[in-house]
Amino acid sequence: MIAAYMKRLEDALGNDPASAQILQEVRDHLEEALAAEDVDHRCAAERRVIERFGDPCEIAAQFAPLSLARHTRRAGTAVLLATVVIMIMMKARVLWYGVVEWTLAEPAKTMASRIIMVDRYAFWLAAGVAVASALYIARRPVPPCLNAGYQKYVQRAAGLFILATIPLGISVASDLALTVLQLPTVLSKTALVPVVSMSIEIGCIMAAALVVRNAAGRVPGPEASGPG
């Protein structure tokens, strides 16, 4: 009976990031409550313990705002982390170009200066929005039940993350274009640093976009949508 109850609760919790911990806590609670009951009538004791614990759907509904907050904070962390890693990779590559004394060919310089401008504005726009969205999600406490005000708040937070991810993607695309322009026609070991750093940047932006899309997809309401 308890196993069936736990399965219902697991299903009701869905893929809450903390569901494994919640289930472990609940299992411990039910076993302790059962130990305090009359062991001669185990079936009746299990029924009483489950009744006292409450309806799994109602309990899962009370965890819903917490789950939404966890997904939203995870998205915020992913965007911030991606921004920091991308900045480190950009700086590392520029430093490496100085060490190996790679310079651009004259015809590519005009195009590169335009790309650098796009890259710079896109990156700082993304960084600004990422910090603003992190501050925005940190300031509001999680309500006991999912209400319209909190839903709107999470929708706005998801919108901010999408807004940060788009220019960050543009910045990474610009970095890729600049790296292609910088790379010599014959690849050598010295090209390893730009290639690896660029791969890390692409991995970061893809991971951040996936986490943001996942979080945005959980926001209740017809406006919920992923980053594209």
Add this chain to the structure above:
Amino acid sequence: MQAQRFGTKEGDFMEGEMLKGHLDMIVLAALSSGPAHGYAVIEEIRRRSNQAFDLPEGTIYPALHRLQQAGLLSSRWVTAESGRRRRVYTLTASGNRALVERRAVWDQFSAAIRGLLGDKRAGKPA
């Protein structure tokens, strides 16, 4: 004397809702006597309310998680004598401050209600 029980029967709907409205303060108060896991928190609430507060036990866990996310509680996993892993919650410094603040608000509120109801103890918070 057995106190009136709140929260489980149909007729207790209003009292149950009142109880849910103050659940955070109740949980913080239960943890003020020391670290405890979820089951022990419920037992402490029942004991200190003279069995009057009898919410569905599962209600306590979303409240514990929410209070932890707000920084009012911290938690750690321990292994009990039974060998089961259990999560033990502790009031943080912010949680202690929040409890003091909520208690002050509650004292003012209950004194005002007693005044409205013509209770002679009005204006003398406990």
